[in-house]
Amino acid sequence: MDFNLHIDRTRSNSYKWDNRAAVFGTEDVLPMWVADMDFQAPPAVIRAVRERVEHGVFGYTYPSPSYYESIINWMQNRHNWKIEKEWIQFCPGVVPALSLIVEMFTEPEDQVMIQTPVYPPFHSVVKNHGRELVCSPLLEQDGYYSMDFEDMESKMADGKVKLLILCSPHNPVGRVWTKQELQQLADLCAKWNVLVVSDEIHADLVFEAGSHTPFASLSEGAAQRSIICTAPSKTFNIAGLHTANLVIPNKELRAKFSKALEIHAMGSATPLGLAAAEAAYREGAEWLDALLDHVRGNMDYVCDFCEGHLPEVKVWRPEGTYLLWLDFRALGLKGKELSSFLIEEAKLGLNSGDSFGTDGDGFMRMNLGCTRATVEEAMRRLEAAVSKRLHSIDEK
Template sequence: MGKVYDFDTPVRRRGTASVKWDEADRIFQGEQLTPLWVADMDFQVPDEVTNALERRVHHAVYGYTAISEDYLEAVKNWMRKRHHWAIEEKWICHSPGVVTALNLIVKGFTKKGDKVLIQPPVYPPFSQAVLNQERELVMNPLININGSYRMDFEDLEQKLSDPKVKMMILCSPHNPVGRVWTKDELNIVATLALKYNVLVISDEIHSDLVFKGRVHTPFAALSDEAAAHSIICTAPSKTFNLAGLQISNIIIANPEYRKNFLRQTHHFSLGEPNALGVVAAEAAYRFGENWLDQCITYIDGNVSYVSGFLKKNIPDFKWTPIEGTYLGWIDCRTTGLTKLQLQNFLIHKARLALNPGSSFGRNGTGFVRINLACSHRLLEEAMHRLQDAYMRAQTHTIHEQH
């Protein structure tokens, strides 16, 4: 099995220029908030990553860096082993991050007046990437049936049939609702996209973080036709907590699409990777599987704890069952609190920094997103603080009514 990793012992992050920890009070306008918001982990990376970085740092020369054959092989082997997806090394393109890639792709593959479809509630940079490039957003909202989300395929076909819709940005697995789309669901998307000649951009940054009993299917692995009509965005950043090292792998089977994407990266001088990022990512892909398996098990334990705690102690905060990612989606609509009241309660009463659901789209209003990639102890403190604050708020309301 290899080394047993410790995910329980908290790692000091406050005072390290961490966006998650050091910027939370300023961004949420609170004091000493427990940060359970932005999607990075509080866990130390695999030892092999740290060791590889130390060796590179001791070299003491940090010049312009290329993507090596060894790096490409590591990515290719990871996709084959972890996702049963056979890719070619030439398909792998560099971007500093998936969000950067989304902006480049929208800019390079559409023009002003074109429409781009997204499926809210969904990761906010999707809509930002579209609006940044002055394209028109088209919404295909997910359907929430008793806390379980699915795609509205009838609405999807109607929207994709509009000849002005040139692109669909798919979130797979889905952030924030935690769905791991089935192969059947993805095949329907692929069939519709091919039927109406819509390019699918599949953000698969959470693809490695899938719980037992679920299987992630890369969109491009569905068929040769799907591969030729899609761009797959991946990165080690969520998987191995490497977001600060600015490296992602954009996998493009179609040579014309690949040429276009590389033209965009060169145009904005984004083609060269971070010298330490490639070292860390290669080490993670080569040696990080044991760490990742243990990390997923630990996060799954956190999921069970939070879902059970809410059901037993604060039933007005309803847990959405998740199949992947380390992000929880909590329905707070039963509390009766307005959007502003809910945020004020969480920040000033419970002293928690959680992403407001409304930032993921209109149908996210009344929800919050919680980051579960932290120590169990931190989650326990946060849940008890939430319970105590809510009980006090309810008691205060009762007194006022009398």
């Protein structure tokens, strides 16, 4: 569990590292963007995958009873949420699941609501199916974000919003919604008959134990009006194994989603993905606790560095995820100009804030699931670039 061990990810077909030229126009950037970490998976996961590989036969596979048991136990132990085996529906990924849900649970004339700035695929899965996207911007005050319930209700009141995609914990702003906030959202959606799809892929990556509340655990009413998307992919850095699990307490919703999987032939699992996920849920808790300590340290380092050396770059300490939301608006940089500055001057590859919605313009998302040495080098580069820019402005 040495999270400062450097692992060379180049020449491994890494989307994050080997695709820099295609994404940023140059390989001369330190990539801290797409949400995967630069760490090896937990030892138990590597061992389970190795044993499965040594078996040597990789035919069609289905989730075993022990696989479901590992998920049930994890949800109970980690989130104090009691779920049933029948509620669990396997899917190759959360984004494919969101796409299926938008297609299956809405009609072309329906509206789908998201809370921006938010994970870019939330936008695309709605638009790709020809549904009307309705954005409810989060309220931001001094870097702290909250839900705008008044705005949401005003946009739900005409009855056209049929589905709300919730990001919980929130990517990119790092909020872990309180139980009170989620209950207010549940009440609002019940009032206007809106189905909630809660993407909880970052649920395990919270810095205060027990602070995440699964939306369906709020009440029986919330459980019957929601679909919860979970996965071990972000938690244990196994996104490439394409393993996700939806928890759907409502029998009719579950049957409808299962039908969508059947229509698109997307219900099959891979033997390595199943082996990795089960091992992670059974034996990964200690590794995860150590990971959270490391990521929290990286977060504190960047926040303290900006406060002491880069006051022009505003940042709020997140409550969850390994993603940091950086505010560059004080530098007078937005959109392509900001991206060019970071790529060309700071030599940093980050996620552009405007890809999360227009209200993300002037921001950047930084992935801190990496070694401390990477973080320190990033901040050195950023400080030098900002200093050079400010000096240039002063000379003018």
